[in-house]
Amino acid sequence: MIISWTRAQSQGGYDLAQEVVIAHGQPSRPTDPLIDPVQVRVHAQVEGEQCIVQGELITRVTQPCIRCLTDVFETSHIPFREVFSRTSLTREQEESDVVQVQGEEFSLTPLVEQAIYLSIHPQPLCDANCKGLCPHCGVNRNDTICSCDQQVTDPRLDALAAFFEDQDD
Numbered sequence: 805m806i807i808s809w810t811r812a813q814s815q816g817g818y819d820l821a822q823e824v825v826i827a828h829g830q831p832s833r834p835t836d837p838l839i840d841p842v843q844v845r846v847h848a849q850v851e852g853e854q855c856i857v858q859g860e861l862i863t864r865v866t867q868p869c870i871r872c873l874t875d876v877f878e879t880s881h882i883p884f885r886e887v888f889s890r891t892s893l894t895r896e897q898e899e900s901d902v903v904q905v906q907g908e909e910f911s912l913t914p915l916v917e918q919a920i921y922l923s924i925h926p927q928p929l930c931d932a933n934c935k936g937l938c939p940h941c942g943v944n945r946n947d948t949i950c951s952c953d954q955q956v957t958d959p960r961l962d963a964l965a966a967f968f969e970d971q972d973d
């Protein structure tokens with residue numbers, strides 16, 4: 805997705821709406837998120853020496869629940885704002901993360917990707933009360949009640965067992 809400095813410099817700047825396909829949006833491992841193409845809606849405007857691009861990113865992310873592995877779908881509306889400069893950055897600009905660019909056009913895509921990856925939940929849950937998979941038989945405990953729970957040992961006995969294991973070392 806390309807921003808034109810000249811168009812952004814015109815009276816009032818300009819609007820862009822475009823679909824951006826994210827690099828690595830397709831999972832390569834089962835735990836990776838699947839990221840649908842991102843709807844980017846921004847306004848680009850030059851103010852003084854800087855070009856300000858702001859708007860919204862909309863996408864849907866699908867990733868497995870960390871407890872039961874069921875797919876969790878989340879549609880996110882992510883606010884987006886980046887400031888660009890074609891001149892060397894002052895210390896103040898560096899501190900406020902102004903992005904230095906060159907030439908008449910620059911790409912917004914890497915920053916869109918960055919914003920999307922930062923917005924992805926690192927530990928998705930299908931539900932705050934997800935019961936997860938049974939560690940013994942593997943059933944999804946949200947759907948099925950298995951009989952494995954009856955074999956669960958008393959946690960106080962676990963602590964005792966761990967104590968004796970430590971003694972062996």
Ligand SMILES: [Zn+2]
Nearest residue numbers: 869872930934
């Ligand atoms: Zn779950």
Ligand SMILES: [Zn+2]
Nearest residue numbers: 938941950952
């Ligand atoms: Zn079970």
